[in-house]
Amino acid sequence: MVQRDAGERRIVILTGAGISKESGLDTFRCADGIWSRVNLEDVATPEGFSRNPELVHDFYNARRAKLGDPAVVPNAGHHALARMEREWPGDVLLVTQNIDDLHERAGSSNLMHMHGELNKARCAACEQVVSWTMDLSVSDACERCGSVGRMRPHVVWFGEMPLAMDVIYDALNRCDLFMSIGTSGNVYPAAGFVSHVRMYTRAHTVQLNLEPTSGSTMFAETVLGPATDVVPAYVERILSRGW
16 A cells, blocks of 8 residues: 555544543433433434424523533543644544534534534524524524524434535545544444445544444554543644554
C-alpha cells in the first residue's frame, strides 16, 4: 500500500453517548441508561409521537433543559477532537450519533449529526428546520407554513433514516483512519461503519471505549478507558507520530 503524506490522509471519527456521559448527560443502552427508564416506542418513534405528542415533547423538553444546564460542558474528549480537526493537515470529519451540541461548543465544525440535533425543531408538514432551545409543544406553529401542532424535535427516531448518509459513506470510502469513540456498537447503520471500512478501504480502525463491545474484534486496535483519558492521549499520539 502506498502511504500518502499527512496532508492527504483523511480521518473519520464516529462518536456516541459515551463521550458525553462524562459531561453529565445520560447514555441510552447501559444498565441505568435512558431506555431502562422509559419505553422507547412511546418517545422515540413516529408512531409514539402520533399517539401522544405531549408525552414526546415532555421527554425532549426535559433533555433540552438538561443540556442547557450550566454544569453540562464539553469535556477533555470533546476538546481533543476539536484539536484534531484544527491541527491535522488532512481532512477530518466528525460523525456523531449524539443529539447534544457539546462537539460544537468544544470547537468542532466539520461535523455531521446523523441522528439530528436536540436544539433544533422540524415541521412535519413542510420539513422546515429551525434552531429551538426552549420548550416545544403541540401549540407551536411553523414559521414557514403556519401549521400548528406539526413541530417535532429534529431527532431521528427508530424506523427513520439517519441524516447525511451519502456524505458519511463517501467519507468512509476515502478515509485512512476510522475512529469509533464511546459507542455501544449496537445501533445500525453506525454499527456497520467499521465493517464497511474494512471491506472497501485499507484504513486503520481503532475503537476507544470504556469497555469492549460486541464489535470490538472488528477493529485493528482497541483502547479502553474513560473518554476524558483515552481520547486526548490518542489524539496526541496521532498528531505527534501518525498511525
